[in-house]
Amino acid sequence: DQQVKQNSPSLSVQEGRISILNCDYTNSMFDYFLWYKKYPAEGPTFLISISSIKDKNEDGRFTVFLNKSAKHLSLHIVPSQPGDSAVYFCAARDNAAGGTSYGKLTFGQGTILTVHP
Amino acid sequence: EAQVTQNPRYLITVTGKKLTVTCSQNMNHEYMSWYRQDPGLGLRQIYYSMNVEVTDKGDVPEGYKVSRKEKRNFPLILESPSPNQTSLYFCASSSTGTDLGTQHFGDGTRLSIL
Numbered sequence: 001d002q003q004v005k006q007n008s009p010s011l012s013v014q015e016g017r018i019s020i021l022n023c024d025y026t027n028s029m030f031d032y033f034l035w036y037k038k039y040p041a042e043g044p045t046f047l048i049s050i051s052s053i054k055d056k057n058e059d060g061r062f063t064v065f066l067n068k069s070a071k072h073l074s075l076h077i078v079p080s081q082p083g084d085s086a087v088y089f090c091a092a093r094d095n096a097a098g099g100t101s102y103g104k105l106t107f108g109q110g111t112i113l114t115v116h117p
Numbered sequence: 118e119a120q121v122t123q124n125p126r127y128l129i130t131v132t133g134k135k136l137t138v139t140c141s142q143n144m145n146h147e148y149m150s151w152y153r154q155d156p157g158l159g160l161r162q163i164y165y166s167m168n169v170e171v172t173d174k175g176d177v178p179e180g181y182k183v184s185r186k187e188k189r190n191f192p193l194i195l196e197s198p199s200p201n202q203t204s205l206y207f208c209a210s211s212s213t214g215t216d217l218g219t220q221h222f223g224d225g226t227r228l229s230i231l
Contacts, residue, residue: 006159034218043121043207043222044160089159093218103148103167104175105218107160 003027004092006108014116019077021111023090026071030092030106035064035075038087038110047088048075080115087112119144123208123223130198131231138193138226140208147213149191150175150220151183153204160207166191167213198230 005024013019021035031052036044050057050064050073057064063076077084087110094104121142130136142149150165152175162175166185180202182194191210195202205227209220 004159032218036222041224043209043224045222046219049219091160091218103150103165103173105150105162105165105220106176107152107162109157109159 001026002109003030004090004106004108006088006090006111008111009109010112010114012114012116013080015082016079019075019080019084019113019115021075021077021088021090021113023073023075023108024071025073025092025106027092027094027106028071029094031095032093033064033066033073034091034093034105035062036089036091036107037084038089044089077113080113082115082117085113085115119221121208121210121221121223123206123226125226126224127227129229129231132199133197136195136198136228138195138206138208138228140191140193140223141189142191142208142210142221143189144210144212144221145188146210146221147188148220149185149208149210151181151191151193152207152209153177154207154225155204163193163206195228198228200230203228203230 034049035047038044066073089110091107124139147168151163152160161177164183166172208223211220
């Protein structure tokens with residue numbers, strides 16, 4: 001059972017416009033969420049994160065929004081640039097401190113973002 | 118330069134022939150983890166380690182072994198590889214505490230089991 005889902009396999013946007021990548025989760029024990037970006041032939045790189053006690057975190061052109069009641073998070077990229085074209089993974093940390101799941105990280109399937117010049 | 122190094126980067130082998138993929142990090146991180154990436158399934162965690170001599174199963178541990186004898190190294194062992202373990206594998210590390218999760222990844226190891 002996929003506990004973290006990215007239902008859009010791909011997204012195409014025009015340079016300068018907003019990119020919105022979505023992620024849904026089912027496990028209420030997740031309390032820390034992250035986005036990673038991955039270029040071909042490289043490992044994922046950390047992009048931005050958000051704790052469950054917040055509903056928004058911003059870093060330059062990247063903003064992550066968390067809606068706990070809907071178990072939904074999204075990544076907004078504004079403005080989008082061609083260099084943003086990559087696979088984006090959302091991930092959730094099961095932070096049951098002291099429990100056997102502490103340290104587990106669950107990823108979504110990924111969304112391929114293509115930004116056209 | 119801070120990095121996570123995996124070896125080999127590519128390997129083609131046959132069913133049943135034991136293999137080890139090495140992973141080393143130079144950031145003195147306590148936490149290390151192995152993932153496999155498969156089309157349509159994203160990244161799935163195989164094993165993770167919170168510190169030396171402490172390892173735990175991720176979501177897909179079957180068919181894999183790990184050890185953490187030193188802080189910098191976290192090898193992934195396939196005792197009897199099978200074709201369904203053909204995949205792209207990533208090792209990652211991070212500090213623990215609030216940074217746990219903001220992991221540094223290696224560049225991946227592509228394994229083909231024939």
